[in-house]
């Protein structure tokens with residue numbers, strides 16, 4: 576079992592952009608993450624620089640396994656992206672996250688759900704006033720969906736969210752339930768009832 580204590584998050588910095596660019600080009604990432612974009616170095620630099628300067632209200636982090644950067648995770652408030660919030664039917668107090676593990680050898684080992692649980696506890700629900708968190712994989716991304724279920728997310732609905740192509744398989748986790756980081760890390764799977772809430776205790 577991977578020890579979550581070996582994982583950490585560091586705020587995205589300008590010096591990380593070449594690594595993000597490289598990861599977005601990895602086939603296992605490109606298949607599911609921002610594949611509709613060009614992801615040229617110029618485009619990636621422009622987009623992620625706005626996250627770092629705060630021009631775009633996106634909170635990006637590099638995920639580390641011990642000293643090795645292995646992926647990227649970001650959170651935002653859906654109310655900061657009004658068209659998106661309206662399409663989803665969510666508003667103030669609701670966060671959303673996106674994730675990719677950039678280093679292919681770190682995928683498929685159960686790390687995704689562990690990273691997400693830790694991120695929910697340490698970053699997302701550490702912010703008072705956040706009552707729920709969403710994640711929006713494509714319905715065909717079965718590995719991601721399973722990983723998010725293991726992290727405690729519950730399926731809400733499938734919907735079309737323009738301008739993104741295809742459909743979104745919307746999942747939610749609420750603050751304040753029984754899904755605690757340590758116990759559920761060891762559990763083989765999280766039941767439907769357990770998965771709908773989250774506690775920061």
Ligand SMILES: CC(C)(COP(=O)(O)OP(=O)(O)OC[C@H]1O[C@@H](n2cnc3c(N)ncnc32)[C@H](O)[C@@H]1OP(=O)(O)O)[C@@H](O)C(=O)NCCC(=O)NCCS
Nearest residue numbers: 607675676682683684685686687688712717718719721722
């Ligand atoms: C999605 C991602 C974060 C998941 O992390 P991960 O560490 O690879 O996944 P996990 O090991 O936590 O969980 C994967 C689960 O899906 C299952 N799985 C894998 N491939 C599957 C498939 N084709 N169909 C159904 N389930 C599948 C695994 O068996 C595992 O479930 P189990 O533990 O019950 O056996 C990671 O794979 C990733 O970054 N992928 C590339 C980019 C991406 O898809 N990002 C998400 C965009 S929404």
